[in-house]
Amino acid sequence: MDRAGLISVIKSKLPDFNPISAAQGFPDEFSIKVSPEAFKDTCLVLHKHLGSPVMMLFALDQRKETGNFVINAVFADFRESRWVIVSMDIRQENPCFETLAKSMHSALLFEREIWEMFGIEPKGSPDLRRLNLHDEVWPRGNYPLRKDFQKMAAGNTGEYNFARVEGEGVFEVPVGPVHAGIIGPGHFRFSVAGEPIINLEARLGFTHRGVEKLFENKSYDQAACLSECVCGDAVFSHSLAFARAIEKISCARIPLQADLLRGIFLELERMHNHVHDIGGIAIDVGFSYPHAYASIIKESLLQLNERLCASRYLKKVNLPGGVLTDMDDEKKELLRVSLKKMKHDFNALVKILYTSVSFMDRVDGTGVLRRKTAEDLGVTGLAGRASGIPEDLRKYFPGVYKEAKFKIAVEGSGDVLARLRIRISEFLESCRLIEEFSAMLVKDSRSKVDLELREGSALGYAEGWRGPVLYWVKTGPGGRLQRCKIVDPSFHNWQGLCFSVLGNIIPDFPLCNKSFDLSYSGNDL
């Protein structure tokens, strides 16, 4: 569908639709600017027509330049391989807008975030509790992402109200923020009647560090370092999404060599995380041998990373403009030999799991997330694919993946087993992709270009191992960052976890949790 096509679709649903502007800013980005009155209806039409949840919904503070706040909503148009961005201005005198969350659940968390960070009220929202700035330590009226925010002003603190389930025999089990394992902090409030969980509320935000504010006023190379520290197990996908946003703004042409190398590293990151989780799922049902086996495979992958680029977690490999590490024949050979060995080990691991009746019994049918629920919540990435949502950025925005004939893995049942199966097939697919990419590498060719950063904004994205990592970046004069909005797939998927455990028993919660394996730091920012 061409550019006019989408507009005419909206016009057919909304006869009065008259956008302020509509432009194809980049080949994969289509922006529509509408009046505040038309914003909600436009978003709902796009949500229905594209079948996409709201992938990002965020505000920016433009009061100094135009006297307005701006709100952007990003939808994915997979059929056309592009992103559709709807934006509107909000007057600073009375910052509020009509809530989208009542008609589109995936907007709820974003609206809560806009409310706590900017003080722009989503009118009529069913839930205005704060997410990351906890009421106990952060007084009301402090909106840190506003440009004029200097320092926290004293004021009244409050308390968080958990959703209560009441009735005879219902009791609550609070867990966290400090958990038994070596893991990030988060508070989980289970409401239980007898054994089954009837409600789970996750209160997160404990690792909030104000990352988005820290991005502001940074130069792009400083910010690239910061993007590697947003989520420690998805270092490469975060730095890649950020780098792509910067490259789009500066209209740089990235050499094929860099794209191939990025493909290799992205898949290496996917592999070590997937095998870690497969081991984690095994240990969470008390099956320790495959866990130890998987840890060895993970460790060998980390050591392979270190030998390829001197960093176990692929830090300082990616830079806006290209890749700093090149692959010579020796490294290619090392990669080939190691992958062959790992594939062999991995197949043995899978065999151990699949042939254990008690293991399969625990994972089969546990923690089911239905497709309809997943779609409503906007669950993305791996967890979405396990529930039957066939979405993967590597398929719809292929680049080098097209030549490598990427095959998407989709399961339908949405339980722990489905998520395990997705991981297993993606691990093997990653092995194959790396071999393909490494065969396509050309010796001694350029893998980096110099950038000339302009003023502008763009959306960068990468399919990390959990799902799509999105960075919306706006730069100002001199190429300094003015706003960087990050959405890690965990942000959507934590809600999916809370729904998937319903009806299961608390002892199965760690298993369900591990099968999602969501990031605390990527969610809390």
Next chain:
Amino acid sequence: MIHIFKNRVLKGVVTRHIEAGFSGEIISAGAELRSLIRKKFGRSLHIREVDTGSCGGCESEIISANNPVYDLQRFGINFVASPRHADALLVTGPLSKNMLLALKNTYAAMPDPKFVITAGDCALNGGLFKDSYYLAGPVKDILPVALHIPGCPPSPEAIIKTLLAFLRQGSPSR
């Protein structure tokens, strides 16, 4: 199902060897670590880990230090589930305001004698996040920190070696 049962019966011995290779140094460092821990802590050192806002990289490496390749446990270092069982508190992350109370409570729940270790560059002084509006300090302003393990994230080798160097100097609390 029959297939699974059949495999179950036919499956032979499935254990395997890890090639020692690089781990020679770890083993010698570990042997010394074990003897020091034996002397100073009466057999074993129990550590409780708390994440105060790290990116997850440090946690990943601490988990790696417990994998079969490094296997900290064989040197007498255990990571425990409750602060009540711990001799030492291992803190990662730049200390988000939201974690201040939880960190203090965790420390208070530990029995004496006890000491605090920090791991990772952000735990030392906030690292990349030190200018953030949401930090409650570096950890050392809140708790008495006896040892810092540098790195972003510190590798399992660095964790083992720093602990060893620290225990060589003298014991923190006994």
